[in-house]
Amino acid sequence: xxxxxxxxxxxxxxxxxxxxxxxxxxxxxxxxxxxxxxxxxxxxxxxxxxxxxxxxxxxxxxxxxxxxxxxxxxxxxxxxxxxxxxxxxxxxxxxxxxxxxxxxxxxxxxxxxxxxxx
Amino acid sequence: xxxxxxxxxxxxxxxxxxxxxxxxxxxxxxxxxxxxxxxxxxxxxxxxxxxxxxxxxxxxxxxxxxxxxxxxxxxxxxxxxxxxxxxxxxxxxxxxxxxxxxxxxxxxxxxxx
Numbered sequence: 001x002x003x004x005x006x007x008x009x010x011x012x013x014x015x016x017x018x019x020x021x022x023x024x025x026x027x028x029x030x031x032x033x034x035x036x037x038x039x040x041x042x043x044x045x046x047x048x049x050x051x052x053x054x055x056x057x058x059x060x061x062x063x064x065x066x067x068x069x070x071x072x073x074x075x076x077x078x079x080x081x082x083x084x085x086x087x088x089x090x091x092x093x094x095x096x097x098x099x100x101x102x103x104x105x106x107x108x109x110x111x112x113x114x115x116x117x118x
Numbered sequence: 119x120x121x122x123x124x125x126x127x128x129x130x131x132x133x134x135x136x137x138x139x140x141x142x143x144x145x146x147x148x149x150x151x152x153x154x155x156x157x158x159x160x161x162x163x164x165x166x167x168x169x170x171x172x173x174x175x176x177x178x179x180x181x182x183x184x185x186x187x188x189x190x191x192x193x194x195x196x197x198x199x200x201x202x203x204x205x206x207x208x209x210x211x212x213x214x215x216x217x218x219x220x221x222x223x224x225x226x227x228x229x230x231x
Binding site for chain 2: 004009032036041042043044045046049051090094096103104105106107108109110111
């Protein structure tokens with residue numbers, strides 16, 4: 001079984017400030033890691049994912065996340081946020097599919113609401 | 119650009135009523151999923167399907183049923199609605215294989231009174 005803990009339910013920041021949204025996971029098997037973003041009244045969109053290789057992954061809109069296996073973390077960071085980044089962010093894991101039975105199912109954290117103030 | 123389409127977007131049900139949430143995808147994805155989202159709880163997997171004719175339970179299947187007669191469609195049935203089923207429901211799909219991006223619909227807001 002897997003679990004995901006997002007350590008902050010709400011993170012308020014001012015525009016152009018840096019932000020870090022924290023995510024820790026627990027799993028007995030190798031995992032893939034994801035960050036999804038949900039804008040108000042919309043579905044979830046993939047922001048970035050870690051499958052293998054470089055532990056630092058980046059999105060097209062300036063977010064990055066680093067996979068830390070020893071600390072079982074996948075924190076999301078952005079050096080300078082914009083008003084448009086206001087949304088709820090979800091960290092999720094799926095097992096890496098060894099044995100072919102994971103079917104891509106995601107286990108989600110509770111979500112972190114990022115509010116960017118002018 | 120349709121992607122994953124869910125209907126209805128909003129619905130109010132009375133306790134004991136039944137309804138079906140419709141979901142269709144036009145990306146020829148093998149895998150489809152139904153999640154529910156409750157405030158502060160993240161998303162929980164209700165049911166999933168790895169292909170036409172194949173479905174399986176997720177984490178919270180009680181009170182729901184699904185079918186997958188075609189690759190495109192994956193309806194979710196609530197047989198006897200209860201207040202505990204008040205939630206936002208998301209249908210999603212992906213290509214077969216772990217690590218592939220899961221694409222979500224825009225959600226269906228269901229209230230049971």
